């Protein structure tokens with residue numbers, strides 16, 4: 001995973017700006033479990049008034065009811081958001097429709113000038129949100145590369161999607177929100193920033209707290225012991241007890257339980273769960 005330094009950010013900013021010049025619609029890939037945490041802090045500025053579609057990816061891992069509320073939240077803001085699971089090939093159609101809707105004003109302008117050309121699309125997002133998976137999902141099996149078209153930097157490949165869209169096959173990788181502590185916790189939980197950035201114990205406490213807030217029955221269901229009324233530390237201890245994680249001298253191995261909690265969340269064993277909700 002990339003460690004972000006100012007030099008990397010400047011390079012990413014340059015690449016996105018260059019790509020924006022070649023494309024008509026920007027698809028911003030977010031993690032449905034933590035949409036605000038997985039936004040790039042500067043993307044709004046970079047995109048200006050470029051038509052945009054927000055993809056709430058990995059919706060298969062998020063709480064469906066919370067995702068619904070996020071969709072309403074984006075609609076209220078006048079943004080176009082699409083829930084998405086890049087691992088299901090039948091997701092593509094709804095995103096393609098979303099992109100076409102976002103591009104409609106541009107296409108109308110072209111039509112008024114008698115221009116008929118495909119809508120060019122870029123995919124952008126922070127690491128690990130699923131940009132490459134979204135591209136593969138849209139491209140499908142009949143992945144037809146359009147080839148290097150004139151005016152395009154050599155090396156960039158366009159993929160034809162249906163009859164109306166061309167997708168740039170290299171995603172724009174952007175830096176995550178590094179300053180915001182709440183976002184950092186979510187990013188660490190979903191594995192979008194390096195683990196070394198955060199203390200594992202602090203992450204597990206934050207995660208236990210979020211789980212208790214967002215999905216109070218999830219731990220109970222997974223570990224089959226009561227968790228209600230426990231502090232986050234108490235939850236970790238209950239997990240250690242339940243799993244028999246003991247150190248010499250009969251002390252519970254809390255670090256091992258903390259690490260287990262993080263792993264189980266990341267691998268989806270705790271069930272569908274959202275870490276951020278629009279109300280919070």
Ligand SMILES: Nc1nc2c(ncn2[C@@H]2O[C@H](COP(=O)(O)OP(=O)(O)OP(=O)(O)O)[C@@H](O)[C@H]2O)c(=O)[nH]1
Pocket residue numbers: 057058059060061084085086087125126127128129130131132133134171173
């Ligand atoms: N459950 C689930 N997993 C997904 C989904 N989309 C992607 N993933 C997984 O998320 C991980 C990251 O996906 P990538 O497509 O490599 O993400 P990326 O944004 O291209 O990552 P970078 O290239 O590192 O920036 C992989 O393990 C994917 O299998 C999804 O919709 N649901």
Ligand SMILES: [Mg+2]
Pocket residue numbers: 131132133171
């Ligand atoms: Mg990728």
